[in-house]
Amino acid sequence: MTDGTRVPIAKAKGRPMLQWVGKRPLREVRSFPAQPVERFGGPAAPEGAVAADVDWSGWPDRFDRGGLLFHGDNKEVLAHLLANGFRGKVDLVYIDPPFDSGADYVRKVQLRGASGSVRLDGESHTLGEQIQYTDIWANDTYLQFMYERLLLIKELMAPTATVWLHCDWNRSHYLRLLLDEVMGADAKRNEVVWQRTSARSDASTLSQIHDTLFFYSKTGVFEWNPLFEAHGAEYVAEKYTHDDGDGRRYQLVDMTSPNPRPNMMYEWLGHASPAKGWRYSIATMQRLHDAGRIWYPKDKTKRPRLKHYLDEVEGRPLQSVWTDIFPVNSQADERLGFPTQKPEALLDRIIRASSNPGDIVLDCFIGSGTTAAVAQTLGRRWIGADINKGAIQTTEKRLAAIIEDQARAASSEQLAMESSEATRPAQLGFSVLRVNDYDLQIQHNEAVNLAVEHLGADRTKTDAFFQGTLGRELLYIVGFNHPCSPLDLQAVAHELEQRPDEQRDVVVVALGRELACEPWLADYNRVRPINKIRLVELRTDPKYGKFFEHRPASARVRFEADGDVVRVVIDDFISPSIVERLSAQEGVLTPQITDWRAMVDSVFIDAAYDGEVFTVAEADIPERRQDLVSGTYDVARPAGSDRPVAVRITDMLGEEILVVEERGGA
Ligand SMILES: C[S@@+](CC[C@H](N)C(=O)[O-])C[C@H]1O[C@@H](n2cnc3c(N)ncnc32)[C@H](O)[C@@H]1O
Missing domain, CATH: 3.40.50.150 (Vaccinia Virus protein VP39)
Incomplete structure (x- = not known):
């Protein structure tokens, strides 16, 4: 698992x-x-x-x-x-x-529009902390990140x-x-x-x-x-000064051996052996000669040289300063x-x-x-x-x-x-x-905050495992995307084993529990004078009252067909997760969402939805955070199509909903 x-x-x-x-x-x-x-x-x-x-x-x-x-x-x-x-x-x-610094390296979600300063934090920092901390905090967080x-x-x-x-x-x-x-x-x-x-x-x-x-x-x-880059024009002009007549440029390279090589001492076509010998054996010399790769001076006292063609060299090995790659500018195709x-x-x-x-x-x-x-x-x-x-x-x-x-x-x-x-x-x-389902994770962080507040617990941010304390007990909140199972309880027991000096008991808080938790807890607690574990189930425990539940986003969308053109009008959109997150942060800021579009990141439209694969015919993703989606779209239905138009709306938490046109008889 x-x-x-x-x-x-x-x-x-x-x-x-x-x-x-x-x-x-x-x-x-x-x-x-x-x-x-x-x-x-x-x-x-x-x-x-x-x-x-x-x-x-x-x-x-x-x-x-x-x-x-x-x-x-x-x-x-x-x-x-x-x-x-x-x-x-x-x-x-x-x-x-x-x-x-202060960039988007912690989970944060910003609403669209002029009220764009309203920010929802996904990590464990609350909105208050985000505002209050300075660059130094950002620096340290960045380094740890x-x-x-x-x-x-x-x-x-x-x-x-x-x-x-x-x-x-x-x-x-x-x-x-x-x-x-x-x-x-x-x-x-x-x-x-x-x-x-x-x-x-x-x-x-x-x-x-x-x-x-x-x-x-x-x-x-x-x-x-190994990487190479083309020689610069200046280098080429200076070194490759000869031309074959057919445009092939070459330079002449010394063929004498730099070290003494007694077995390479021979006379070559009337040219005496160099003092240290040639660079090549007679057989290689003959092959180079046959291929026309050797240049011979008329004066036999001078030495023949090797033709080194420009089009045969890979360039010079690439260096560590790169000046030949241009940024993606506004005209670039790849932009x-x-x-x-x-x-x-x-x-x-x-x-x-x-x-x-x-x-x-x-x-x-x-x-x-x-x-x-x-x-x-x-x-x-x-x-x-x-x-x-x-x-x-x-x-x-x-x-x-x-x-x-x-x-x-x-x-x-x-x-x-x-x-x-x-x-x-x-x-x-x-x-x-x-x-780790992004929405659920966000909700978990939110849930932890709400649960802590709900229970009247004290939050401890320095402990990587326990989220806080409730009275004299340590507090452990189970991820709210699943009911508490013996595996969660085992994780707590394992953590306690790592802390032999810990004397306190633990309260585990969850939304729902598997039946197997009861016998597990009874068994575990029976032999333990300290470090006992008890489980509080938020939804059912009358002591702690009602707790929030996840409700998916919803939208009101009209599809008005006029011939082959369908006007899609989004009248309203509501994301309970966003609203709930905002109210959880109340007190630091009391943001108002006056326009549903503040909550919407993007709108996609499929003009002929086949019920399975969403094919994007129109996309509305405003580039700047302060801009809103339009909310009204005219789309052309493909000729002869009897498929419905569909709209996919993504909110600022990344949650998506799909609304499909109802077509009589389609
Ligand atoms: C400088 S951009 C990368 C640009 C990329 N090289 C390109 O050519 O388009 C950095 C990216 O890191 C992403 N990012 C920031 N924090 C992240 C995180 N915790 N996990 C995953 N991606 C993250 C941002 O969303 C952003 O898209």
Whole structure:
């Protein structure tokens, strides 16, 4: 059973160490199950469209073969991957975490519209704390956040894997120390400076025009495919001064041996042997001569030289400063409107250098999906994760388009024949999964707060296991997404075993209980003078009264057909979860939701819904937080279609509802 499975995590390597307030090791994490959300399998592709030599034997059975895209906090996603067969399996990790202090690295949900300052916190920080704490708090939280993710990433890496961390001058010094500590200082392989823009005028001193990429390997033996870049025009003009007459440029290279080589001392076509001998044997010399690769001076006292053609050199080995990759600007074809989108050329270079076709590439801050897109194009397998629903939707759309193109190209026989094995995709499909149901998790945090308040308990935030105390008892709140089972009680008993000095009893609070809890508790408590466990069931315990229950979101939608055009009008939308969360935070701020659209993240419309697969005909996802969805849409029904129009509304907590047009007789 994976629900709440404890996943052990190895200690950091250790030196040097960075300290921050609240630094704590991550000895283990809990893994929660993943819920499949969607499966994308591109159009049927002919045999041979997918690379035949990808070794899927180590791929955990519980996952479909193909790309994996996880919606959720990457701490939980990485824990899930570790607990479910991916430990030591990932060949390359690229991450581009958010760097802004106060940025979106803790779960937070903002409502749309002018009242956008209303923020719902998903993590254990209340709205009050969020406002009250300063940058210093943000800094320490950020460091702990990154430390934990890096520890988890390291566990997933294969022995020959590398991790690339993309950052900027704001955080690079901290992150480098974190990497040294987690991976080991001897694991660093390089630091790349990427000049991402040529000119800016927004700095008070020097304009920041570069990002930094740190590159570490798990062990001393790691995947590396040398990279080359074309020689600059100046170099070519200076070195390749000769021309064959047919446009092929070459330079003349010395053929004498730098070291004494007595067996290479011979006269060649009237040219005396150099003092230390030739560089090549007579047989090689003859082959070069026959191929016209040797240039002979008329003067026999001078030495023949080798012709080195420009079009035969790979360029010069790539250096650590990259100035030839341009940012995704407003005109770029690949631009998806994602503010921190990185160019595909950058990922192309990293993925080619540090992995091979068929390898598994992981990016747990996937954003607009650049890493997955390039990995898919280069025939790698990939795993992506993001906490942001918009990022998941953008990545889904982007990968679906690439896979459709790849499948279509393979269908055209000509192309299938031409495409070499190396460029064939590793897969033509991917799954979208949700880890530790985001909504339920949010509700759990909310529930913990409400339960604590409801019971009159004291909250303890320094204890990683118990949420607080109720009188003289320790308080443990069971996840509200399931009734309390003996497994939950065993977890409490296990925790108590780890604390031999603990004298207190425990009160376990849950929404519902399995019948098996009673005998378990009776048995457990019978032999225990201290550390007794009792169970309070909130819904039924009259002492604590009524407790909130989850009610799904609902919407009032009108479909007005006029010929082939259907006007879709959303009159109202209500998310009880959001309303409840807001009232739970009352006292800090008393926000009013005057417009239902503040609660809505996006609206999608399918003009002819087949009842199974939602095909997006119209998408309304305002880019800026202060903008609202429109709420009224005119959609054209495809000619001859008798299928209904359907609307999918996603709220700011990521919860979705689907409203389907009722058609008489359809
Ligand atoms: C700088 S962006 C990545 C951009 C990406 N490289 C691209 O090319 O589009 C960082 C991403 O990390 C995501 N993120 C932040 N905190 C996260 C968390 N705890 N778990 C998963 N994703 C997170 C954000 O939602 C955001 O999409």
